[in-house]
Amino acid sequence: MSFYIDKFHFNTDSLLDGLPKKEFRELKVNMIRREFKTGKSIFKEKSYPTGIYIMRKGKVKIFKTNKEGGQQIVYIYCKGEIMGYRSILSNEPHPVSAVALENVVVSFIPREKFLSTVSHSLDLSNRLLRNMAHEFTVWTNTISVFAMYPVRERVALSLLVLNEKYRRNRYKNKLPVISISRDDLAQYVGTAKETLIRMLQDFKQRKMIRTSGRKKIVVLKPSELEKITKLY
Amino acid sequence: MSFYIDKFHFNTDSLLDGLPKKEFRELKVNMIRREFKTGKSIFKEKSYPTGIYIMRKGKVKIFKTNKEGGQQIVYIYCKGEIMGYRSILSNEPHPVSAVALENVVVSFIPREKFLSTVSHSLDLSNRLLRNMAHEFTVWTNTISVFAMYPVRERVALSLLVLNEKYRRNRYKNKLPVISISRDDLAQYVGTAKETLIRMLQDFKQRKMIRTSGRKKIVVLKPSELEKITKLY
DNA sequence: ATGATTCATTGACATTTATCAATCATGTGT
DNA sequence: ACACATGATTGATAAATGTCAATGAATCAT
Numbered sequence: 001m002s003f004y005i006d007k008f009h010f011n012t013d014s015l016l017d018g019l020p021k022k023e024f025r026e027l028k029v030n031m032i033r034r035e036f037k038t039g040k041s042i043f044k045e046k047s048y049p050t051g052i053y054i055m056r057k058g059k060v061k062i063f064k065t066n067k068e069g070g071q072q073i074v075y076i077y078c079k080g081e082i083m084g085y086r087s088i089l090s091n092e093p094h095p096v097s098a099v100a101l102e103n104v105v106v107s108f109i110p111r112e113k114f115l116s117t118v119s120h121s122l123d124l125s126n127r128l129l130r131n132m133a134h135e136f137t138v139w140t141n142t143i144s145v146f147a148m149y150p151v152r153e154r155v156a157l158s159l160l161v162l163n164e165k166y167r168r169n170r171y172k173n174k175l176p177v178i179s180i181s182r183d184d185l186a187q188y189v190g191t192a193k194e195t196l197i198r199m200l201q202d203f204k205q206r207k208m209i210r211t212s213g214r215k216k217i218v219v220l221k222p223s224e225l226e227k228i229t230k231l232y
Numbered sequence: 233m234s235f236y237i238d239k240f241h242f243n244t245d246s247l248l249d250g251l252p253k254k255e256f257r258e259l260k261v262n263m264i265r266r267e268f269k270t271g272k273s274i275f276k277e278k279s280y281p282t283g284i285y286i287m288r289k290g291k292v293k294i295f296k297t298n299k300e301g302g303q304q305i306v307y308i309y310c311k312g313e314i315m316g317y318r319s320i321l322s323n324e325p326h327p328v329s330a331v332a333l334e335n336v337v338v339s340f341i342p343r344e345k346f347l348s349t350v351s352h353s354l355d356l357s358n359r360l361l362r363n364m365a366h367e368f369t370v371w372t373n374t375i376s377v378f379a380m381y382p383v384r385e386r387v388a389l390s391l392l393v394l395n396e397k398y399r400r401n402r403y404k405n406k407l408p409v410i411s412i413s414r415d416d417l418a419q420y421v422g423t424a425k426e427t428l429i430r431m432l433q434d435f436k437q438r439k440m441i442r443t444s445g446r447k448k449i450v451v452l453k454p455s456e457l458e459k460i461t462k463l464y
Numbered sequence: 465a466t467g468a469t470t471c472a473t474t475g476a477c478a479t480t481t482a483t484c485a486a487t488c489a490t491g492t493g494t
Numbered sequence: 495a496c497a498c499a500t501g502a503t504t505g506a507t508a509a510a511t512g513t514c515a516a517t518g519a520a521t522c523a524t
Contacts, residue, residue: 064376067462072376090365095372125357132364133322139371140327144296144304146378147422190379192482214490230299424512446520
């Protein structure tokens with residue numbers, strides 16, 4: 001049985017695609033293509049949102065920074081997903097920061113255009129509702145994993161989630177290649193880099209994963225990792 | 233400066249109150265008063281939602297259960313808040329369970345009635361959107377706290393949050409009394425009961441809190457607890 | 465009021481995870 | 495190909511947290 005990534009992934013792909021022509025055109029007209037090079041900031045915690053971002057290419061990490069300067073990655077956005085619309089709806093500053101993990105291309109829709117379409121489109125409004133409601137499931141799962149599971153299980157789970165997220169990038173018939181630095185992965189798992197590396201070494205010796213270079217990880221035996229998570 | 237509970241509390245009080253008369257009446261007609269005694273289950277993880285619950289009296293814990301039977305409390309609902317509507321909107325089973333922490337009174341609105349009102353009321357739809365968008369802020373904060381902060385800080389923070397949640401119950405001029413078992417509090421903080429108790433003992437000796445009987449905790453010096461959380 | 469039961473507390477100890485320092489490997493620019 | 499800079503890895507150790515077992519205190523049913 002395959003890993004049920006839905007519990008840890010938003011999957012907003014079709015949010016705008018099935019929209020009635022009128023609203024779709026209304027939003028599309030206001031879209032601007034924007035690019036962000038690897039490592040560039042897209043928006044910062046506590047700043048006020050200026051618009052929404054529809055992911056076209058690349059990956060974006062969403063994280064919070066604490067007093068000591070440490071970062072906790074709470075989500076990684078992929079192609080098709082929509083970022084940054086919640087703070088616009090609740091009229092609050094961004095609770096998190098966003099940085100490009102790879103070269104990123106997005107479609108940007110300015111705040112006011114988005115808001116005005118939402119405010120008069122029951123269809124869009126209901127789609128967003130359904131979408132956010134599903135995201136709730138993702139957040140509760142994430143919280144319970146962080147609060148209850150030991151590092152080893154969190155690493156296994158994170159690799160499985162990332163394996164699905166990076167699946168789209170793969171070449172025909174090839175296994176997905178997770179491309180992420182040890183620092184970022186540690187912050188995603190919520191542990192120290194050294195501890196993360198020890199877990200990866202262990203998985204490597206058990207032939208569950210293979211690593212190469214500085215930031216490539218290939219999952220060889222997802223089913224073994226699933227056993228570790230005890231979540232299958 | 234007072235503790236900013238908004239970051240850890242939904243506050244859905246006015247969600248239905250300001251609604252246009254028509255929709256309000258439509259929902260009100262379908263409300264049923266229901267009661268749950270302390271410890272009774274309101275809904276269970278993986279079951280399909282039958283309706284929404286508007287909290288009128290008491291407290292409800294929302295939690296996930298893991299393989300080993302352990303529970304992680306992810307939220308505590310208070311008077312005025314609305315439970316259980318997200319899973320209805322996303323048409324998914326409940327990702328969490330709900331159990332009454334005290335004797336609880338709710339107004340229950342059956343699934344279909346709620347859905348039909350949402351589907352044709354742009355006003356209600358937009359209110360729910362704003363509401364869920366704010367909740368997102370709460371979830372990211374919760375995740376980063378669980379992932380990055382040590383037990384001592386999580387206990388201090390949890391006491392501050394609960395202090396606000398229990399504020400409404402207090403008698404005139406009296407300090408709020410947090411009424412919760414050690415087991416529940418430990419599950420809310422995400423730690424072992426014994427570890428929690430040691431932290432409480434420490435806070436007691438420092439005169440930050442007072443305890444009495446099995447499940448009463450009074451916060452004496454919130455500002456000292458705030459210092460511990462380093463979040464003020 | 466009394467005994468039974470459940471829950472809270474304490475202590476000793478084991479385990480997990482973080483931290484610090486040193487070394488190694490990879491990728492970069494020349 | 496070479497040296498530099500950055501990130502990855504390893505080892506030793508400390509700190510945080512969990513577990514188990516024993517004891518004490520509050521609540522409940524009679």
